[in-house]
Amino acid sequence: MNSLPRTAAATVGFPDARGRYGAFGGRYVPETLVPALDRLQAGVERYLNNAEFQAEFNHELKTWAGRPTALSAAPNLSKRWGAEVWLKREDLAHTGAHKINNAVGQTLLAKRLGAKRIIAETGAGQHGVASAAAAARLGMPCVVYMGAVDVERQSPNVGRMQLLGATVVPVTGGDATLRAAIDEALRDWVSDPNATYYCIGSAVGPHPYPYLVRELQAVIGREARAQMLAQAGGLPDVAVACVGGGSNAIGLFHPFLGDTAVTLLGVEAGGRGAGLGDNAASLTRGTPGVLQGSYTLILQDAYGQVRETHSVSAGLDYSGVGPEHAYLMKSGRVAYESATDDEALDALAECAKFEGILPAIESAHAFFGARRYAQAHPGARILIGCSGRGDKDMPILQRTLLKDLGR
Numbered sequence: 001m002n003s004l005p006r007t008a009a010a011t012v013g014f015p016d017a018r019g020r021y022g023a024f025g026g027r028y029v030p031e032t033l034v035p036a037l038d039r040l041q042a043g044v045e046r047y048l049n050n051a052e053f054q055a056e057f058n059h060e061l062k063t064w065a066g067r068p069t070a071l072s073a074a075p076n077l078s079k080r081w082g083a084e085v086w087l088k089r090e091d092l093a094h095t096g097a098h099k100i101n102n103a104v105g106q107t108l109l110a111k112r113l114g115a116k117r118i119i120a121e122t123g124a125g126q127h128g129v130a131s132a133a134a135a136a137r138l139g140m141p142c143v144v145y146m147g148a149v150d151v152e153r154q155s156p157n158v159g160r161m162q163l164l165g166a167t168v169v170p171v172t173g174g175d176a177t178l179r180a181a182i183d184e185a186l187r188d189w190v191s192d193p194n195a196t197y198y199c200i201g202s203a204v205g206p207h208p209y210p211y212l213v214r215e216l217q218a219v220i221g222r223e224a225r226a227q228m229l230a231q232a233g234g235l236p237d238v239a240v241a242c243v244g245g246g247s248n249a250i251g252l253f254h255p256f257l258g259d260t261a262v263t264l265l266g267v268e269a270g271g272r273g274a275g276l277g278d279n280a281a282s283l284t285r286g287t288p289g290v291l292q293g294s295y296t297l298i299l300q301d302a303y304g305q306v307r308e309t310h311s312v313s314a315g316l317d318y319s320g321v322g323p324e325h326a327y328l329m330k331s332g333r334v335a336y337e338s339a340t341d342d343e344a345l346d347a348l349a350e351c352a353k354f355e356g357i358l359p360a361i362e363s364a365h366a367f368f369g370a371r372r373y374a375q376a377h378p379g380a381r382i383l384i385g386c387s388g389r390g391d392k393d394m395p396i397l398q399r400t401l402l403k404d405l406g407r
């Protein structure tokens with residue numbers, strides 16, 4: 001268990017042998033899940049940094065998923081903010097967001113582990129679409145668990161998953177959203193852990209998932225770091241990413257952890273305010289507890305009941321966060337703050353109008369955080385992780401920004 005390989009540029013040796021990031025992480029699961037996680041961990045140790053696996057992973061990312069994604073200068077935001085702004089364009093990746101990196105990597109791992117079917121959970125549907133696409137590519141059947149409430153409010157993505165050959169199973173229990181969908185996927189996995197591979201959608205869950213997802217998403221930060229050196233002539237002063245479960249953020253940040261001159265800034269969903277239930281800011285407003293197999297920071301009441309969350313962006317609307325972020329916040333290496341629904345929508349409108357890029361509402365939280373940073377640090381060189389594109393958000397943008405414009 002000590003042989004987990006590490007991202008080359010990292011200077012911190014986490015997770016430890018028990019899958020812990022300081023106090024956080026670990027594996028809080030029912031006995032029935034332990035053999036499946038042991039098997040997964042053995043597979044990760046055997047294949048993840050194996051040359052043949054890495055060659056196939058990189059080939060698929062390059063020839064199918066559209067990597068490397070561009071690093072774009074943002075001259076108009078730069079002028080408006082009095083800063084030097086660069087965008088890492090995960091919105092240009094296949095299926096429209098960073099999630100495809102993880103789905104490709106995990107399905108390739110599933111094939112090596114001898115799995116016959118892929119299961120996944122999804123909230124907004126983005127991870128479901130990425131998993132369905134990656135499974136179709138490998139010729140494997142795919143079942144996606146999705147809360148019944150989300151099936152209703154994200155119907156375009158349900159259709160996309162079905163066209164990509166996946167079976168979408170609505171989950172009516174619990175909160176009928178993402179949390180219930182993860183529980184249902186875990187139940188399915190326990191019932192047949194050898195033939196089934198559970199492809200988790202963010203850097204959350206029991207060890208080794210947070211580690212596995214980080215390593216698969218670190219391609220974002222490795223590319224961005226090299227592109228900054230080549231195109232900007234140096235590293236950024238700050239790298240900013242939105243944080244839901246935390247996969248695009250840990251992927252962008254991890255290769256910069258050893259660059260102590262680079263400030264790292266994660267931006268959570270501040271929703272409609274500070275009250276419990278009004279936001280999804282588990283790092284800045286949560287307390288320690290166990291959620292879905294991991295000891296991390298979660299939004300819970302005084303009795304330890306996990307509370308529903310609110311965010312205008314479905315992809316950030318989750319009551320927990322990956323354990324490595326909880327550790328990075330406590331250690332002080334990464335700063336976390338939040339942006340409200342209105343602040344994110346405002347930043348989205350500005351980027352669309354002045355840079356010709358419609359970011360996802362999730363990503364727009366990072367744009368707002370970057371703008372606030374620029375106000376406090378005139379002239380700063382800022383790298384923003386643009387985690388996805390906003391086309392999927394048109395229904396909500398029609399009800400908000402476009403209504404304000406009188407369209």
Ligand SMILES: *Cc1c(COP(=O)(O)O)cnc(C)c1O
Nearest residue numbers: 202244245246247248315362388
């Ligand atoms: C899912 C999603 C997120 C949030 O997930 P993380 O694991 O925190 O990255 C952010 N941006 C986009 C575009 C997404 O689809």
